[in-house]
Amino acid sequence: MKRIIPLLTAALTLAACSTGAGSAVPCDELPPIYPDYTGVTVPSGIAPLDFTLRGADALEVTLSACNGAAVLKSRGGKSTRFPSGRWAALLAKASGDSVSVAVSARFGDKWKAFKPFPIYVCEDAIDYGLTYRLIEPGYEIYSAMGIYERELSSFRQRALLENTQFDGCVNCHSFNHNDPGAMSLHIRGAHGATILTGGGGMKAYNTRTDSTLGFCVYPYWHPGGRYIAYSTNNTRQGFHVGQDKIIEVFDLDSDLQIYDTEKNELITVPALRQQGVWESFPAFSPDGRTLYYTAAVKVAIPGELPQSRYNLMKVSFDPGTGTPGSDVEILVDAASQGFSVSFPRPSYDGRYLMYTVCDYGTFPIWHHEADLWLMDLETGETRPLDEANSDDTDSFHNWSSNSRWFVFSSRRDDGQFTRLYIAHFASDGSVGKPFMLPQRDPENYYGDLFRSYNVPEFVTGPVPFDKVRARKIIDSPDRIQFGYR
Numbered sequence: 438m439k440r441i442i443p444l445l446t447a448a449l450t451l452a453a454c455s456t457g458a459g460s461a462v463p464c465d466e467l468p469p470i471y472p473d474y475t476g477v478t479v480p481s482g483i484a485p486l487d488f489t490l491r492g493a494d495a496l497e498v499t500l501s502a503c504n505g506a507a508v509l510k511s512r513g514g515k516s517t518r519f520p521s522g523r524w525a526a527l528l529a530k531a532s533g534d535s536v537s538v539a540v541s542a543r544f545g546d547k548w549k550a551f552k553p554f555p556i557y558v559c560e561d562a563i564d565y566g567l568t569y570r571l572i573e574p575g576y577e578i579y580s581a582m583g584i585y586e587r588e589l590s591s592f593r594q595r596a597l598l599e600n601t602q603f604d605g606c607v608n609c610h611s612f613n614h615n616d617p618g619a620m621s622l623h624i625r626g627a628h629g630a631t632i633l634t635g636g637g638g639m640k641a642y643n644t645r646t647d648s649t650l651g652f653c654v655y656p657y658w659h660p661g662g663r664y665i666a667y668s669t670n671n672t673r674q675g676f677h678v679g680q681d682k683i684i685e686v687f688d689l690d691s692d693l694q695i696y697d698t699e700k701n702e703l704i705t706v707p708a709l710r711q712q713g714v715w716e717s718f719p720a721f722s723p724d725g726r727t728l729y730y731t732a733a734v735k736v737a738i739p740g741e742l743p744q745s746r747y748n749l750m751k752v753s754f755d756p757g758t759g760t761p762g763s764d765v766e767i768l769v770d771a772a773s774q775g776f777s778v779s780f781p782r783p784s785y786d787g788r789y790l791m792y793t794v795c796d797y798g799t800f801p802i803w804h805h806e807a808d809l810w811l812m813d814l815e816t817g818e819t820r821p822l823d824e825a826n827s828d829d830t831d832s833f834h835n836w837s838s839n840s841r842w843f844v845f846s847s848r849r850d851d852g853q854f855t856r857l858y859i860a861h862f863a864s865d866g867s868v869g870k871p872f873m874l875p876q877r878d879p880e881n882y883y884g885d886l887f888r889s890y891n892v893p894e895f896v897t898g899p900v901p902f903d904k905v906r907a908r909k910i911i912d913s914p915d916r917i918q919f920g921y922r
Contacts, residue, residue, distance in 0.1 A: 458541035461548035468540040468551035475554040478861040478869025480563040481528040485519040489880040493542035502531040531558040561841035570891040602908040613658035617900040621656040643916035666719035686800035702920040729781040746772040784840040824868035855889040
């Protein structure tokens with residue numbers, strides 16, 4: 438992809454200032470827009486990147502494809518509102534190159550012309566949309582929450598399931614390689630169940646057995662679709678008395694098991710249920726022959742929680758029998774280096790594995806030091822994703838189906854609420870500047886959104902989820918009991 442910052446000609450400047458900005462004083466500063474879209478890399482199928490210039494009374498913005506093939510303008514208040522159709526046409530013209538953005542702003546009765554900046558438009562396609570949970574910052578009761586789907590080419594968001602339909606919590610949703618037709622969703626509370634959708638329709642399961650710790654959570658589908666890796670976690674939460682951190686989520690115990698959807702059986706092996714070890718966050722390799730996960734030596738909780746550190750692990754997996762091997766291997770010995778690993782996610786092309794690193798523990802969502810790291814599975818080399826990381830929490834992440842994009846949650850916006858960011862991932866491992874999930878009137882949208890984004894997942898199409906039927910299934914006492922072997 439070409440990385441050319443187009444020059445802004447005098448003619449373009451005059452065009453941008455044609456309705457009052459003609460007297461704008463040029464400056465050599467980038468405009469302080471929100472969200473910061475300066476120099477980001479986007480797919481051509483993304484919704485308009487509307488932005489606000491805080492403190493400005495009016496904006497005049499001109500977008501131009503670098504080849505001059507298309508121009509798009511926005512004039513008016515302090516926020517842009519690019520027409521969706523013309524925005525899509527502009528990005529299609531600029532695909533493989535860039536769009537130049539010229540911003541003039543009025544402060545009182547004076548205009549200021551900022552330094553133009555590029556938006557790089559990548560030819561790599563992105564999936565249809567995202568699914569995620571939106572959750573309020575409550576810790577003692579099930580506040581309003583739900584699982585939502587967002588179409589990335591527009592601003593359309595729809596609820597797949599909300600807990601206003603029943604009494605409980607919705608969480609742990611997962612898809613098989615971003616396939617919207619194969620979904621696992623966990624319900625907590627009085628109506629607890631795991632909902633599975635796929636070839637057999639929609640069914641509710643009781644995943645607790647007499648031989649496992651509890652309900653199955655943190656799912657990851659085997660690429661063949663027959664198996665789902667789950668962990669069972671005896672999870673608790675505690676609160677910090679300092680100002681830097683608010684809440685800590687930790688496990689008192691955890692194991693891994695494999696669910697065989699054809700036989701309705703949980704498969705366990707001693708290697709993934711070791712005494713004195715916590716195992717969590719399973720993830721299959723794209724070829725289905727390796728299971729990645731995290732594991733830590735048990736410590737006394739809560740006193741030794743800061744010494745709780747998880748390593749990145751792998752073990753072989755036999756798709757014929759659904760059985761993990763005994764050849765457990767440490768991929769990243771984080772504990773010996775004084776940090777902890779969570780959320781391993783291999784790219785679908787099998788080349789890389791992304792994970793989250795924090796100082797300690799298993800749940801880094803409230804750890805301000807949490808960062809994304811990357812392992813090259815061919816060379817074994819690891820590195821922090823400095824191109825995507827920030828000074829605040831960067832944590833849960835997932836890959837697009839072609840492995841050219843990833844989405845992650847971050848608290849870089851205000852330090853309190855997680856927002857979603859998307860970044861381009863080139864075949865050579867280089868990463869473009871992330872961009873915040875676009876919204877109309879983003880300053881007001883995010884400023885009024887007192888909920889956090891949680892567990893983002895790409896999907897390749899609309900999710901065929903009937904929330905009316907789901908409510909009936911959840912409210913019904915009928916559950917299919919997981920078997921065990």
